[in-house]
Amino acid sequence: MTTKKQGPVDFSFIIHPLNTDDIFRKYKFMRRWPESLVKSIMQRMPPIFTSSITGIKSPYGSVEGCFYGVTLTSRQMLELPPEITIRKVVAAGRKAAQLGAKIIGLGAMTAVVGDGGISIARNLDIAVTTGNSYTVATALQGTEKAAELMGIDLDRAEVAVLGASGSIGSACARILARKVNYLTLIARTLPPLEKLAGRIKQDCGLAAKVTANVKDAVRRADVIVAVSSAADALIEPEDLKPGAVVCDVARPRDVSARVAEMRNDVLVIEGGAVEVPGDVNFNFNFGFPPKLAYACMAETMILALEKRYENFSLGRDMTVEQIDEISALAAKHGFKLAGFRSFERALTEDLIDEIRDRARHKRAALETKKV
DSSP states (O other): OOOOOOOOOEEEEEOOOOSSSHHHHHHHGGGGGGGHHHHHHHOOOOOOOEEEEEEEEETEEEEEEEEEEOOOOOHHHSSHHHHHHHHHHHHHHHHHHHHTTTTTEEEEGGGGGTTTTTTHTOOOSSEEEHHHHHHHHHHHHHHHHHHTTTOOOTTTTTEEEEEETTTHHHHHHHHHHHTEEEEEESSOHHHHHHHHHHHHHHHHHHOEEEEEHHHHHHHHEEEEOOOOOSOOOOOOOOOOTTTOOEEESSSSSSSSSSHHOTTTEEEEEEEEEEEHHHHHHHHSSSSOTTEEEEEEHHHHHHHTTTTTOOOOOOOSSHHHHHHHHHHHHHHHOEEEEEEEETTTTEEHHHHHHHHHHHHHHHHHHHHHHHO
16 A cells, blocks of 8 residues: 655655566556557656655654655666666656655665666765665675574585675675685676675685576575576576575565475575664555565665765675674664565574475485485
């Protein structure tokens, strides 16, 4: 359900439909139209005020915000010239500014297209963040906890970062490199990975492997942090070893929905689910239970609560110090990592125990076969 109450607000978060199914949920009459016509119309539509965000309250203050919708799907944003997406996001930011917003957060592909929000910030008189710093922080917190629950020792585990050449992936890799001994960096092109591997070697002495072969690297990994900007799933059921842990931060997802149907011996968690302090109401269903938000959304709220109306997570290079800073501010205001979720459902520790047991039995059966 959405609300048409508009302003005044302290912040805004820019969202967009991930695919045409998201469009059809709102505009049911379009379902019978040719997809090409639907996309053409959506490309021409102005930003849409989606809903108000109320009830965010920490010990240090309260803020209100809103969602603004940019009517392009993920695939359109990858296929169209970046200037089109940037222009539409800037238009949404200006609408939000008219309601009083002093900072906007970029959701999903709006944070990826172009130069990671820099051009958007240059064309707005208010602050901009992608939310990537807090996304990294929560993704790694969740990954470490999930590995522990699955009985994986990170010191000995094969760890992979899928999409390591991107802003989030690069930061994840640099932080993980301080904690693991076997790290593989995966992306479509090797030169950015080789540069990142050199930086990691210089920073902490770890010799990370690099590869463009997604399938091979994923099949060898015990722990995978998936943060690519691909429009389609990259990880299928046959790609995961029994007992593997995958933290899927990407939107659209890097892990195929078929994994949930066919692999009850692997643990796939959604990266970046955060509990927001106060009696928050988003007045919009984006697939989470009440009071939970994506970490990128939470970063925008945290900066608004701090009155840090400044560009924060922008561009392709985040610092570890920046990630540590937003983590400290999140703790100050009462934001915290939510319980695990996988493919839109909550995961209890009992369910994770069952996954771990099935993985153990499957590994034992595979070893027996080898003998």
